[in-house]
């Protein structure tokens with residue numbers, strides 16, 4: 146291979162949207178390994194992947210929304226209320242797992258439709274609409290659970306939920322990690338290889354142009370919120386099984402963590418650029434920060450500050466690059 | 471009547487208190503370049519957008535090849551073979567050349583999920599651009615990295631993608647360098663040779679006089695004059711545009 150060809154290949158790789166997130170990850174891994182010798186062990190990486198899974202799933206949904214130039218602040222409340230819903234259906238109403246699963250995911254989709262309609266029909270900005278969901282669905286979760294945690298041992302004679310398998314292992318690999326990666330891979334292929342994905346990028350790039358070229362922009366907006374609602378509900382189910390209880394105040398701050406993962410992953414707020422792969426890496430980095438802080442024996446309270454610093458640095462990068470229109 | 475490709479009858483359109491168009495009737499013949507001129511805010515863009523399905527008129531009707539049509543959105547207009555090249559191009563800066571040319575009309579397979587046929591689209595895009603005589607280093611260049619003139623070509627290629635009958639061009643020279651204007655005018659004439667009708671909006675009158683078969687002057691939302699090219703000159707058109715004419719009997 147000639148040098149010219151090599152330079153070309155390198156330049157092409159650098160221009161790929163996921164180049165920066167991968168670079169961030171490499172730097173983070175090197176730093177983490179240097180800081181703590183316990184970091185780069187299979188056991189620890191596995192623990193990070195497990196703790197990153199729910200965030201990853203929510204962040205993929207958030208990414209799809211942010212790609213269009215909107216935002217979903219309600220994810221964490223969809224997550225919490227979905228948890229409370231499925232716990233209630235599973236333990237108190239004794240619905241078959243399949244039914245409670247389907248209903249919970251349908252609930253997430255429904256919230257997405259509602260968000261979408263409020264944005265495209267009532268013309269309320271997504272920031273406000275989903276902020277409403279953020280409070281409203283926490284409230285719903287509070288009302289349904291009466292403010293108490295719903296756990297199998299407290300409510301029934303069983304020791305676990307009927308859908309506990311979702312946090313078990315498959316051939317040694319945690320099922321929730323498999324689900325998170327499956328969601329991410331599926332989403333990545335969907336946005337880069339399918340017409341709907343193209344439309345999502347077009348709405349983020351130039352909404353009016355998309356509309357004038359025949360893209361049903363309103364439908365796209367409703368659909369991205371449906372994806373986000375669905376994935377938040379899925380994360381809610383997994384989280385409930387994982388901590389073996391559903392609680393109205395679960396996953397506090399998760400929406401903003403998802404937004405942080407999206408930014409770390411290279412998607413600017415105006416939308417139109419970036420990949421799901423980048424966002425997966427962003428989620429991993431956020432989970433890594435908390436892990437590292439625990440490994441170092443520093444108070445977990447510091448993880449917020451570290452995340453903040455990393456986020457601002459990443460944000461600066463996104464601004465400097467050609468991400469900005 | 472079939473020599474009339476597109477006909478607008480008594481079109482009126484207001485935006486709130488602003489009367490952008492009042493009772494405008496205008497027709498476009500097959501293979502004709504119609505120059506539509508007028509001062510700023512005369513209603514030129516609004517008229518083209520009504521023909522392109524972007525706005526619905528408040529009053530009046532549209533006929534395509536003698537048949538009444540209602541264009542509810544740009545998709546309807548495209549189905550009728552009407553394409554518009556917008557003044558600001560209407561391109562997505564974050565997408566590449568091919569994606570912009572096929573925006574809203576991607577070639578796909580699998581009916582429900584619609585997987586993109588990227589290779590087919592690239593081939594077809596290359597073909598259209600070649601017909602236009604433009605070359606790009608790579609068709610996967612993002613539009614944001616193109617010059618104004620190049621973006622213009624992408625917008626025109628998009629309009630030509632599926633052999634349109636009518637092309638509406640709104641101030642196509644506005645973001646071109648002086649050097650790029652002549653080739654554009656040549657291109658518009660080539661479109662005519664192909665049998666395509668062009669409704670060409672510009673306030674660069676010499677350009678319009680150079681290529682148009684017929685010239686219509688809009689002022690404050692009304693048609694104040696209509697002239698065959700050979701029957702008029704720059705001076706007269708300027709008079710009509712500015713409202714300085716004292717002649718009687720103008721259409």
Ligand SMILES: Nc1ncnc2c1ncn2[C@@H]1O[C@H](COP(=O)(O)OP(=O)(O)O)[C@@H](O)[C@H]1O
Nearest residue numbers: 485488490508509510511512513514515516517
């Ligand atoms: N979408 C719109 N909303 C409100 N007013 C508009 C809109 N589009 C055009 N107008 C008004 O209609 C009039 C005609 O505008 P336009 O058709 O753009 O004129 P031209 O293209 O001849 O400069 C102007 O007064 C303009 O301000």
Ligand SMILES: [Mg+2]
Nearest residue numbers: 514515516557
């Ligand atoms: Mg105009």
